[in-house]
Amino acid sequence: xxxxxxxxxxxxxxxxxxxxxxxxxxxxxxxxxxxxxxxxxxxxxxxxxxxxxxxxxxxxxxxxxxxxxxxxxxxxxxxxxxxxxxxxxxxxxxxxxxxxxxxxxxxxxxxxxxxxxxxxxxxxxxxxxxxxxxxxxxxxxxxxxxxxxxxxxxxxxxxxxxxxxxxxxxxxxxxxxxxxxxxxxxxxxxxxxxxxxxxxxxxxxxxxxxxxxxxxxxxxxxxxxxxxxxxxxxxxxxxxxxxxxxxxxxxxxxxxxxxxxxxxxxxxxxxxxxxxxxxxxxxxxxxxxxxxxxxxxxxxxxxxxxxxxxxxxxxxxxxxxxxxxxxxxxxxxxxxxxxxxxxxxxxxxxxxxxxxxxxxxxxxxxxxxxxxxxxxxxxxxxxxxxxx
Numbered sequence: 001x002x003x004x005x006x007x008x009x010x011x012x013x014x015x016x017x018x019x020x021x022x023x024x025x026x027x028x029x030x031x032x033x034x035x036x037x038x039x040x041x042x043x044x045x046x047x048x049x050x051x052x053x054x055x056x057x058x059x060x061x062x063x064x065x066x067x068x069x070x071x072x073x074x075x076x077x078x079x080x081x082x083x084x085x086x087x088x089x090x091x092x093x094x095x096x097x098x099x100x101x102x103x104x105x106x107x108x109x110x111x112x113x114x115x116x117x118x119x120x121x122x123x124x125x126x127x128x129x130x131x132x133x134x135x136x137x138x139x140x141x142x143x144x145x146x147x148x149x150x151x152x153x154x155x156x157x158x159x160x161x162x163x164x165x166x167x168x169x170x171x172x173x174x175x176x177x178x179x180x181x182x183x184x185x186x187x188x189x190x191x192x193x194x195x196x197x198x199x200x201x202x203x204x205x206x207x208x209x210x211x212x213x214x215x216x217x218x219x220x221x222x223x224x225x226x227x228x229x230x231x232x233x234x235x236x237x238x239x240x241x242x243x244x245x246x247x248x249x250x251x252x253x254x255x256x257x258x259x260x261x262x263x264x265x266x267x268x269x270x271x272x273x274x275x276x277x278x279x280x281x282x283x284x285x286x287x288x289x290x291x292x293x294x295x296x297x298x299x300x301x302x303x304x305x306x307x308x309x310x311x312x313x314x315x316x317x318x319x320x321x322x323x324x325x326x327x328x329x330x331x332x333x334x335x336x337x338x339x340x341x342x343x344x345x346x347x348x349x350x351x352x353x354x355x356x357x358x359x360x361x362x363x364x365x366x367x368x369x370x371x372x373x374x375x376x377x378x379x380x381x382x383x384x385x386x387x388x
Contacts, residue, residue: 032082035381036063037115037139039130040071041097044146044199044311045121050074051198052119055374061381066109068126069094084109087126097124098159106133115139116384117377121146123156128163135166140380142169143190144373146197148311150180156307164188169380171195171373174365193376196369200315203293210297219283219290221298225256228349229295231313232261232270233305241305241323242270246277248342252349257282258295301349310336315365321348 339345
């Protein structure tokens with residue numbers, strides 16, 4: 001009933017602002033007019049923004065995208081992408097979330113766009129630079145926090161927090177996290193909105209529908225066989241992480257390790273290293289018919305190579321171990337336990353703690369996450385239209 005009312009209200013609001021919410025308009029001189037400009041930096045933001053954009057399309061709300069860092073690969077062929085090579089092909093930005101973009105470049109990009117709402121992730125200093133300039137040009141600024149750490153532990157967003165001068169709203173996943181962001185939001189003139197994590201929505205639905213007995217039977221796994229899942233990756237430290245993991249598997253022959261590879265790759269790296277290092281208890285899954293959510297459901301522990309995968313796995317209550325070969329700053333309390341050597345990984349896999357995780361602030365994350373964000377965007381557009 002609540003979902004029906006929510007959807008009805010969303011459609012009603014969309015109808016009220018239909019005049020604002022047409023496809024992006026272009027003037028003859030190439031000047032862009034759009035309702036929402038997304039500024040994406042990392043992979044998890046990109047995935048979330050793609051889901052939100054699908055909702056915007058259905059509601060008829062125009063949008064464009066500025067992409068930097070790892071987010072570029074998700075929007076490279078998207079007609080909504082602002083094609084600015086100095087951002088897309090900037091290694092300084094990609095390799096360092098603390099990197100400052102040339103201010104002239106930020107002004108040049110935003111001078112070409114008439115944007116009502118700038119919807120930015122909080123993963124890099126460069127995103128905050130875009131927010132600061134857009135705010136001066138009259139745009140409403142919404143900062144999107146795509147993590148499960150509370151404010152004091154959200155180390156990955158520190159460059160953004162140090163740079164941002166003002167925001168109208170801060171969108172966070174849960175009430176617990178929202179409470180931790182209140183002082184920061186107040187200092188920037190912003191209000192906190194609880195909007196969830198859109199990337200978890202489809203995953204949650206799939207997780208509920210998994211027939212674990214049938215899946216074990218399909219994969220020829222015995223009913224009581226202990227299973228651990230290793231998520232493949234693609235970053236520059238990944239080969240070292242994969243080797244570390246595979247050496248660990250030889251120390252734990254009683255556990256069956258399932259290995260997936262990144263869908264953008266072909267699995268040849270994993271296959272060659274498994275053949276060279278691992279024993280019979282490591283199985284590489286070539287068939288893409290087994291979604292991550294399904295494989296997590298039959299695994300006692302999930303081993304990941306990115307914070308994004310750690311967030312998703314921990315949300316479902318699975319013990320998570322992050323292969324932290326690069327020494328990235330991540331809270332082992334809230335996101336994942338961390339391992340950089342075979343001994344460390346074996347310790348966590350054998351530890352009682354790995355089956356009794358400390359609670360994370362996820363229990364109050366709302367459902368219908370992408371729709372919740374759509375409703376906030378549409379409401380903001382309507383208010384802006386009324387204030388004209």
